[in-house]
Amino acid sequence: MSRVLEVVGLSKRFGGITAVDGVSFHVDEGEILGVIGPNGCGKSTTFNCILGQLAPTAGEVRLDGRVVSGLRPPELNRLGVSRTFQLLQVFPQLSVRENLILAGQEHRGGMLSRLFGRPDAGLGPAADRMIGFFKLDHLADSPAGELSYGQQKLLDAAMAFMAGPRLTLLDEPAGGVNPTMLTDLKDRLRAMNREQGATFVVIEHNMDFIMSLCSRVIVMAQGKVLADGAPDEIRVNPAVIEAYLGH
Amino acid sequence: MTRVERLVASAGGVAIIAALTIGPLSLGRYGLFILSQWAVMSIAAIGLNLTLGYAGQVSLAQGAFVGVGAYAAAIMTTHGLPLSLAVVVAMGLAFAVGWLLGYPALRVQHHYLAFVTLAFSTLAFLVFRNEEWLTGGVYGISDVPRPSLLGFSTAKPLPFYYLCLFVLAVVTIAFRGMTRSPWGRAFVALRENPLRAASLGVDTRRYTLMAFAIGSALGGLAGALYAPLTQFVDPTPFTLTLSLDLLLMVIVGGAGSFFGPYLGAMVAVLLPEWLRVAESYYLIAYAAMVMLLLVYSPTGLMGIVERRQRERSARVASARRAAAKATLADGVGR
Numbered sequence: 001m002s003r004v005l006e007v008v009g010l011s012k013r014f015g016g017i018t019a020v021d022g023v024s025f026h027v028d029e030g031e032i033l034g035v036i037g038p039n040g041c042g043k044s045t046t047f048n049c050i051l052g053q054l055a056p057t058a059g060e061v062r063l064d065g066r067v068v069s070g071l072r073p074p075e076l077n078r079l080g081v082s083r084t085f086q087l088l089q090v091f092p093q094l095s096v097r098e099n100l101i102l103a104g105q106e107h108r109g110g111m112l113s114r115l116f117g118r119p120d121a122g123l124g125p126a127a128d129r130m131i132g133f134f135k136l137d138h139l140a141d142s143p144a145g146e147l148s149y150g151q152q153k154l155l156d157a158a159m160a161f162m163a164g165p166r167l168t169l170l171d172e173p174a175g176g177v178n179p180t181m182l183t184d185l186k187d188r189l190r191a192m193n194r195e196q197g198a199t200f201v202v203i204e205h206n207m208d209f210i211m212s213l214c215s216r217v218i219v220m221a222q223g224k225v226l227a228d229g230a231p232d233e234i235r236v237n238p239a240v241i242e243a244y245l246g247h
Numbered sequence: 248m249t250r251v252e253r254l255v256a257s258a259g260g261v262a263i264i265a266a267l268t269i270g271p272l273s274l275g276r277y278g279l280f281i282l283s284q285w286a287v288m289s290i291a292a293i294g295l296n297l298t299l300g301y302a303g304q305v306s307l308a309q310g311a312f313v314g315v316g317a318y319a320a321a322i323m324t325t326h327g328l329p330l331s332l333a334v335v336v337a338m339g340l341a342f343a344v345g346w347l348l349g350y351p352a353l354r355v356q357h358h359y360l361a362f363v364t365l366a367f368s369t370l371a372f373l374v375f376r377n378e379e380w381l382t383g384g385v386y387g388i389s390d391v392p393r394p395s396l397l398g399f400s401t402a403k404p405l406p407f408y409y410l411c412l413f414v415l416a417v418v419t420i421a422f423r424g425m426t427r428s429p430w431g432r433a434f435v436a437l438r439e440n441p442l443r444a445a446s447l448g449v450d451t452r453r454y455t456l457m458a459f460a461i462g463s464a465l466g467g468l469a470g471a472l473y474a475p476l477t478q479f480v481d482p483t484p485f486t487l488t489l490s491l492d493l494l495l496m497v498i499v500g501g502a503g504s505f506f507g508p509y510l511g512a513m514v515a516v517l518l519p520e521w522l523r524v525a526e527s528y529y530l531i532a533y534a535a536m537v538m539l540l541l542v543y544s545p546t547g548l549m550g551i552v553e554r555r556q557r558e559r560s561a562r563v564a565s566a567r568r569a570a571a572k573a574t575l576a577d578g579v580g581r
Contacts, residue, residue: 051446077448089443091436102436105429106448111457114429121429159447 002029003065004167004199005050010059011223012045019045021223022059027167027201032193034214034231035203038244042223043203044086047169051083052076064166078107080166084156084173086203092145096136096155099144100127103162127162134158134188150181157185161192167199174206182206186213207245211235219244271408279404280476285516286411287472290418292496292508294465299494300503301426302458303438304352308364310489311371312341312463314482316470318375321388321480330394330475337471338464345463349456368487375482387481391474401475411472418465425461426505434458438503466493499537501549510548 005027012020020042027033035043048054050061052073061069068076082103091099105114105121114121131140134154139147144155153173160168173189174182186209192198204210210217211231219227219234221243227234234240271282295309316337323333351363375382382388393401394410401407425431433454436444445451474480492515500511518536522529544550 053442073442073445074448074450077446083446085443085446089440091439091443093435093439094432098432101429102432102444102449103447105432106450111453114433115425117428119427119429163448 003027004029004031004063005201006060006062006065007046007050008060008062010046010049010061011057012042012049012054013057018223020049020056023220023223023225024059025218025225025228027199029199030193030197031199031216032189032214033201034210034217035201035220036205036207036210036217036234036244037220037226041220043220044171046220047083047171047201047203051081051169074106077163077165080163081169082160082163082165082167083169084160084171086171086175088149088152088156088176090144090147090152090155090159093143095141096131096144096147097124097127097140099155099159100130100162103159107163123162130158130162133191135184150177150185153177153181154185154188157189161196161198164196165198167201170200170202170204172203172205174204174209182209189213267412268409271405276404279408281516281520283404283408283411283476285512286408286415287469287476288493288496288516289415289509289512290472291466291469292493292500292512293418293422294462294469295493296462296497296500296502296504296508297422297434297465298458298462299497300501300507301431301434301438302455302462304349304455304458305357305361306348306364306459306462307361307487307490307494308348308368308371309462309466309493310485310487310491311368312345312466313470313473313489313493314371314375314485315341315344316467317474317480317485318382318388318470319467320471320474321391322381324392324394324475325388325390330471334468334471337467339467341467341470342460342464345466346456346460348463349459352455352459353452364490365487368490372482372486375485382482385481387479388474389479391478391480393475393478407476411476414468414472418468423505430454430457435503495537499540499547501547504547504549504553507547507549514548 003026007026008024010020010023011018023042023046035046037043045054049056052068052071052075056069059069060067063079063081068079071079091102094102101120101123104123104126108114108121108123109117120127128140131137134157136151136154136158139151144152147155153176157170157173160170173185177185189200190213193200202210202214214231216229217231217234218225219237219240226243227237227240229237235245271279274282291309291313294312295306298304298306298309319337319340320330320333323336324330348364348367352360355363376384378384393407395401396410399406401410433444433449436447436449437451437454437458441451496511496515497508498511499514500507500509518533519529522532525532540548544554546553
């Protein structure tokens with residue numbers, strides 16, 4: 001099993017505040033890693049440093065052994081790191097299919113072939129397969145803005161997988177999604193992992209969701225990694241119970 | 248779109264093309280000048296619509312790019328060079344300058360960006376006015392010739408109008424192709440949510456610069472037609488006023504909508520002519536009408552059209568639902 005992501009001694013300071021304080025962890029191929037921790041513990045900042053949205057103050061991020069710290073988000077994305085955001089981010093005016101094509105088109109050919117090539121960049125069939133996989137068939141041509149919140153969350157996740165990424169970082173995919181939709185989402189993410197070997201890192205507050213989805217969980221508190229282990233170990237770890245889960 | 252709607256749309260398209268082709272045969276010199284001006288300004292507005300409407304970058308410099316194109320064409324054609332070459336140079340120059348002007352847009356947005364482009368607009372005007380050796384200064388460049396194409400002279404108003412119309416048609420087709428390509432999708436993504444776009448691999452820097460450069464190049468193209476249209480080029484038409492007029496065309500027509508610039512240019516070019524009866528009050532009347540329009544429909548004229556379409560399809564859908572319910576009730580009743 002190869003190591004997809006390696007974070008070594010990552011720190012991020014904003015003025016006098018240390019949001020991320022020497023965080024190290026790794027993600028292996030085919031893993032679903034959960035990241036939990038109280039609000040403001042540095043989960044999203046860690047994500048943003050990994051993804052080139054923020055420049056880390058110290059430390060290193062390696063993708064398949066290659067140092068990628070300092071690359072810009074589009075470059076990282078084209079190297080195979082995709083993400084979703086905490087707040088829902090689909091393009092409301094574009095249709096579901098157009099959203100998916102957009103999510104894959106920049107990974108194909110050069111600028112000129114995108115201008116003079118096919119309008120769907122040859123991604124129409126792949127987009128339709130993804131629509132089928134996430135069970136959005138009847139909505140393929142609807143503007144994404146007309147979908148329900150849960151459906152938009154599904155689309156958001158589907159977009160992250162469109163380019164066949166090495167690694168996908170999902171920031172609170174379950175936030176605000178109703179229980180039925182949540183089961184669908186979990187089911188689809190699992191299938192993505194099992195059938196296509198997709199590797200994820202998931203930030204989430206919903207404990208049932210994360211404990212049943214992930215193969216390994218890391219707990220963050222005050223910018224540091226507090227614990228790293230299988231869900232069952234995490235659940236009984238005294239330090240984690242103290243800092244986050246509660247008695 | 249249903250088949251009927253598609254049929255209506257194509258019939259409408261054919262009617263508009265026929266009207267634009269056959270209608271002007273009966274027009275006089277002045278009418279043809281105004282129509283040619285509409286075609287030229289439409290091209291410049293389409294360019295600004297790309298920068299502003301699709302990619303979401305505010306520019307107050309489109310008038311300056313029309314000026315750059317006009318001077319390039321005037322200088323070259325009065326020195327005996329063909330207009331076709333002048334068009335290539337005008338577009339190339341505007342593209343290059345537009346690309347450079349796009350760099351500030353990578354750092355500043357909205358009204359800050361507007362100020363940067365405003366500065367460029369002023370700079371361009373100063374160059375047009377002060378570099379007499381090149382531009383003729385305030386005296387301008389007169390006797391700009393109209394070209395001959397395949398042995399046909401376009402010196403008369405009607406053939407020159409057809410030339411403008413032809414170029415507008417080419418621009419329309421090319422622009423349609425671009426907005427439907429992955430580029431069009433990337434431009435919309437850039438306007439709606441640049442952060443998310445970047446996370447999907449969209450190189451937002453490169454697309455921002457492209458939106459500026461291509462929009463500016465279309466301004467340059469419009470300028471290269473403007474020079475032989477008026478046959479006289481001096482600095483006054485290319486002040487900030489023209490940039491603001493073009494901005495008005497895009498917003499009145501409907502920023503980000505494909506047909507917006509054509510309508511906006513029509514309003515900006517024709518309405519002042521129709522309002523001539525109001526004499527000195529015409530500017531007040533014009534301003535009042537524009538303000539009323541934007542209060543009624545902030546998304547411009549195309550916004551009104553789209554609202555009508557939405558209302559109609561909602562009516563059709565509710566009628567269908569009612570009919571389905573009636574049949575259902577009927578079935579239950581039996």
